[in-house]
Amino acid sequence: MILGVDIGGSHITVACIDIDKKEIIKSQLVSVPVDSQGTADDIIDRWVYAIKEAKKGIPPGALEGIGIAIPGPFDYYNGIFAFRMEQKYDALFCMNIKEILVRRLELSDDTLMRFYNDAACFGIGEVWKGKLKNIKRGLAITLGTGFGASFLFHGLPIQSGEDIPKDGELYHVPFKAGIADDYFSTRWFVKKYAELTGETIAGVKELTEAEDKKLITATIFKEFSENLAQFLAPWLLTYEASALVIGGNIANAWNFFYPILKKELEKRKCYTELHRSELQEDAILLGSARLVNDIFYKGLSF
Structure with missing residues (x-):
């Protein structure tokens, strides 16, 4: 049995994975809110609590390993906030x-x-059990509090190459008056709504x-849809991606933006091909669990 862990900006979710x-x-899934601006002790205490709670469902000696998906920048190979x-x-x-943690x-x-990048783990999970299964070249993106992306080639996230942005991520790529993350995250919707109505919304x-x-x-x-198409088209075409899967909270509004x-x-x-993720956070948890496989892990880039 493996523990898959998703550490986000406001939570930690831990699951036992066969x-x-x-x-x-699902009966052994634990999710705990975390204040990412809290003290080191408070943050780590919550992480340890969540992992210990999920670990209770695993018989003694049956835990093969723990895979942890976490946002960057992070020293994933050594597990350090460098x-x-x-x-x-x-x-x-x-x-x-x-x-x-050990x-x-x-x-x-x-x-x-x-440890590995959370957006990359989302892509790994989608290849392993989701919409990118059997896809040679695919792109997985998450739209939520931030804009995550992972270019996948035969199931592995690609971090460098002629057609790949720095670190295999898109959030930092210049777009219009800022960077992609400014336009393809929740805060853009909040800002745009305030501009048009003078009112505020949570998300x-x-x-x-x-x-x-x-x-x-x-x-x-x-x-939003026109901006996203304008931004993604060159990357999808250049990379020759045959499928794009979209996850994150904004993907729940699929019918509002997919047709455009x-x-x-x-x-x-x-x-x-455009797909809405059916796995959502489960893809991240499944992807993190894959990190425990030695052969798969050795194929990753750091």
């Missing part, structure tokens, strides 16, 4: 998380613990449920 069946045991993250986990800067969880020397879900603002909602999603996105991509001669 690697042979590629199944998450870089400062934007607006989260400042208190953990320079800390060796791997050493701390000690706090009282893991044996032969229990593996491995995309609230926007889609605003029955009295249907015209405003349609206008915002139209602009598809139309705008086709206007640019981009006919990549």
